[in-house]
Amino acid sequence: MTGVVTRASRLLASRARAADATAILGALPVPVMLLDPDNRFRNVNQAAEQFLGMSAASLAHVRLQDLLPPDNPVFMLIEQVRKTEATISDHDLNLDSPRLRKRGITAQGSPLPEEPGAVLLVMQDASAARALDRQIAFRGAARSVSGMAAILAHEVKNPLSGIRGAAQLLEASVGAADRELAELIRDEADRIRALVDRMEAFGEKPIARTAVNIHRVLEHVRRLAQTGFAAHIRFQELYDPSLPPVWANRDQLIQVVLNLVKNAAEAATQEGVAHPEITLATGFQHGMRVAIPGSTARMDLPLFVSVRDNGPGIPEDIRPHLFEPFVTSKSTGKGLGLALVAKIVGDHGGLIEVDSRPGRTEFRLHLPVVTEKDADQ
Numbered sequence: 001m002t003g004v005v006t007r008a009s010r011l012l013a014s015r016a017r018a019a020d021a022t023a024i025l026g027a028l029p030v031p032v033m034l035l036d037p038d039n040r041f042r043n044v045n046q047a048a049e050q051f052l053g054m055s056a057a058s059l060a061h062v063r064l065q066d067l068l069p070p071d072n073p074v075f076m077l078i079e080q081v082r083k084t085e086a087t088i089s090d091h092d093l094n095l096d097s098p099r100l101r102k103r104g105i106t107a108q109g110s111p112l113p114e115e116p117g118a119v120l121l122v123m124q125d126a127s128a129a130r131a132l133d134r135q136i137a138f139r140g141a142a143r144s145v146s147g148m149a150a151i152l153a154h155e156v157k158n159p160l161s162g163i164r165g166a167a168q169l170l171e172a173s174v175g176a177a178d179r180e181l182a183e184l185i186r187d188e189a190d191r192i193r194a195l196v197d198r199m200e201a202f203g204e205k206p207i208a209r210t211a212v213n214i215h216r217v218l219e220h221v222r223r224l225a226q227t228g229f230a231a232h233i234r235f236q237e238l239y240d241p242s243l244p245p246v247w248a249n250r251d252q253l254i255q256v257v258l259n260l261v262k263n264a265a266e267a268a269t270q271e272g273v274a275h276p277e278i279t280l281a282t283g284f285q286h287g288m289r290v291a292i293p294g295s296t297a298r299m300d301l302p303l304f305v306s307v308r309d310n311g312p313g314i315p316e317d318i319r320p321h322l323f324e325p326f327v328t329s330k331s332t333g334k335g336l337g338l339a340l341v342a343k344i345v346g347d348h349g350g351l352i353e354v355d356s357r358p359g360r361t362e363f364r365l366h367l368p369v370v371t372e373k374d375a376d377q
């Protein structure tokens with residue numbers, strides 16, 4: 001009798017363990033897929049479904065080679081795992097096919113001792129991780145600028161208006177040749193003032209937020225751009241009209257999108273780009289969550305806004321410092337556009353992702369939407 005009880009309880013325990021394993025696999029935010037010896041998808045978790053953009057049911061009918069071209073390095077990785085029966089990792093892989101478009105992926109393949117030829121493949125999207133790293137880095141950078149901005153405003157602006165006033169007085173009283181010099185002083189004073197004004201935007205002020213319709217913001221910026229700096233660029237708009245409002249400061253959001261569209265326009269009109277084009281897109285993207293600084297709570301960022309251009313891509317040497325102030329590759333650039341974007345998005349509790357290669361550069365903002373708690377305020 002006791003034997004039966006023990007056997008039954010052992011059976012129950014092992015079932016519970018299997019259920020646990022399935023639940024853990026499902027909840028794991030990392031794409032995990034089990035491939036059989038023919039690279040058929042034997043089992044995938046939810047993150048893998050999202051990553052591959054296909055349901056587990058459809059994946060059951062395809063092989064990895066149906067999703068990726070045969071020369072993709074991931075096949076070499078899988079073969080090596082089968083041959084060496086060891087775990088192998090590969091970094092910075094690109095998964096490019098009409099269906100998949102993933103860059104900077106880290107893939108890890110492991111053999112399954114009880115299933116010869118099967119490979120457990122774990123993928124990790126490094127760009128999201130990198131964007132998070134950057135977020136932390138540039139918050140610090142923006143903070144150091146905010147202190148500097150305050151000093152600049154105090155120490156530079158006041159004497160500057162004195163210099164400008166004096167130059168204006170001179171303009172009225174000197175001869176033609178010297179007037180030119182006086183004008184030069186005035187113009188340069190204006191230029192410094194404009195720079196200081198831009199720096200002041202980095203100051204630490206609490207932001208006033210309301211429910212903002214993101215599509216109105218995008219429309220506004222597109223119109224601004226098309227009547228000015230982006231007059232000869234084709235715009236494409238891919239909006240999801242069902243999106244809820246974002247919880248944001250409208251003016252600051254306009255500034256963010258304007259800076260991104262300006263960069264996109266400057267990139268797309270570089271030499272060698274035959275048909276300059278900017279795509280503005282919005283949509284839902286589930287699974288983006290960030291920690292709220294100073295608490296253990298996490299915030300959902302279900303909405304994205306993307307600004308894409310077909311320019312030559314971000315120069316390699318700029319990439320690691322993209323969001324830092326004064327980093328620029330342009331002769332007339334200040335390198336403040338993206339630093340301010342990062343600061344504002346950070347203040348809103350949002351996140352930025354960047355994906356860039358020749359012919360396709362995308363900046364993707366993840367923003368919080370209005371919650372019931374916000375609406376009650």
Ligand SMILES: Nc1ncnc2c1ncn2[C@@H]1O[C@H](COP(=O)(O)OP(=O)(O)OP(=O)(O)O)[C@@H](O)[C@H]1O
Nearest residue numbers: 263264267313314328329330333334335336337338
């Ligand atoms: N869409 C893009 N395509 C290619 N490179 C880009 C793009 N956006 C930004 N960059 C690169 O990042 C650098 C920094 O951009 P940022 O907007 O901060 O400064 P800037 O455009 O150079 O000057 P500012 O915005 O202050 O006028 C740019 O100089 C450029 O090299």
Ligand SMILES: [Mg+2]
Nearest residue numbers: 262263337338
């Ligand atoms: Mg810029």
